[in-house]
Amino acid sequence: MTKDETLLAYVLRLGDNALILGQRMIEVVTTYPELEEELANANLALDYIGQARLFYTYAGKLEGKNRGEDALAFLRDGGEFRNLLLLEQPNGHFGDMMARQVLFESFYLLQLEALEQCDDSQLAEIAVRAAKEIRYHLRHGAQWLVRLGDGTDTSHARVQQSITDYWQYTGEMFVADNVDQAFAEFFAGPDLEAIHQQWQVNVAAILDEATLTMPGDEWMASGGKRGRHSEHLGYLIAEMQFLQRAYPGANW
Amino acid sequence: MTHKEWPLYEVFIRSKAGLSHRHAGSIHAADDQMALDAARDTYTRRSEGISLWVVRSSEIVASDPAETSAFFEPAEDKIYRHPTFYEIPDGVENL
Numbered sequence: 001m002t003k004d005e006t007l008l009a010y011v012l013r014l015g016d017n018a019l020i021l022g023q024r025m026i027e028v029v030t031t032y033p034e035l036e037e038e039l040a041n042a043n044l045a046l047d048y049i050g051q052a053r054l055f056y057t058y059a060g061k062l063e064g065k066n067r068g069e070d071a072l073a074f075l076r077d078g079g080e081f082r083n084l085l086l087l088e089q090p091n092g093h094f095g096d097m098m099a100r101q102v103l104f105e106s107f108y109l110l111q112l113e114a115l116e117q118c119d120d121s122q123l124a125e126i127a128v129r130a131a132k133e134i135r136y137h138l139r140h141g142a143q144w145l146v147r148l149g150d151g152t153d154t155s156h157a158r159v160q161q162s163i164t165d166y167w168q169y170t171g172e173m174f175v176a177d178n179v180d181q182a183f184a185e186f187f188a189g190p191d192l193e194a195i196h197q198q199w200q201v202n203v204a205a206i207l208d209e210a211t212l213t214m215p216g217d218e219w220m221a222s223g224g225k226r227g228r229h230s231e232h233l234g235y236l237i238a239e240m241q242f243l244q245r246a247y248p249g250a251n252w
Numbered sequence: 253m254t255h256k257e258w259p260l261y262e263v264f265i266r267s268k269a270g271l272s273h274r275h276a277g278s279i280h281a282a283d284d285q286m287a288l289d290a291a292r293d294t295y296t297r298r299s300e301g302i303s304l305w306v307v308r309s310s311e312i313v314a315s316d317p318a319e320t321s322a323f324f325e326p327a328e329d330k331i332y333r334h335p336t337f338y339e340i341p342d343g344v345e346n347l
Contacts, residue, residue, distance in 0.1 A: 034258070036279050036290035043293050140289050147282070 015055030022048030074244035086169035099162035114190035149210025171220025
């Protein structure tokens, strides 16, 4: 991979992660039983959409094929997305969503903090901005995990199941593939091994406070970074892209 | 299943350094930290503040509307408590 290809691929991945998780969170907008948490979810989802826009706009510029944020979000097929498998999984219940967000954001925040120091100044600037948002997300999600884990017997059992179910999707975050390796080499990008170690410490602290048990690292699913997705992504993308596909160039 | 409401909290926002916190509204939350998060997400989405206070509504001691006459009306005829009897000297611009 050339230096330019590496940067483009890496920025697109960041955009795909943000867009797919944001879209998942948007699916439950208007369904919350409490207005305050409804607003919180919508705010946090919009943070992700905002981050996706920054990454895609930058990726479009790097690519130089006149594809803007909308083309990258709405006119690529499922196999072209490089988001983590964890983020495309169906929402499940509220505890599932909080578990998924805490597992991902504990990684994402470390990734962004490493990117703040990378050799590409524009990406570093986006990372500074995104990290501020994710620090709050993680605070919010971790509190919920503690409330549910250390709550009633039912909430404890359900959220423990959420953590256990999603654990198999966490391994993919830390396996450096050719893009991660090239990005680390060309741009002083994140060291995923170091991030993995720190992630385990941070997640263990949250789970401990939540009286939840950390699952063992057994078989891990992977493929999202290569564009090999679970069947769930297709449905998500069909809904997300419907409008642009049915009415190309639609605007308001 | 009956729906049990979370406790009510009152939200106070300081909009910028030097100003005091002002009452912005109220939110429901199960605990103090959730109240702070809910206040942030409900009342500071458009950069309304740099500091937040939340307090359980039940902790606020309020005056009784039935006692309004005893509490507040005696002040109404004491106009000498307003600083309106001073002559402002010529040339004072900021008072």
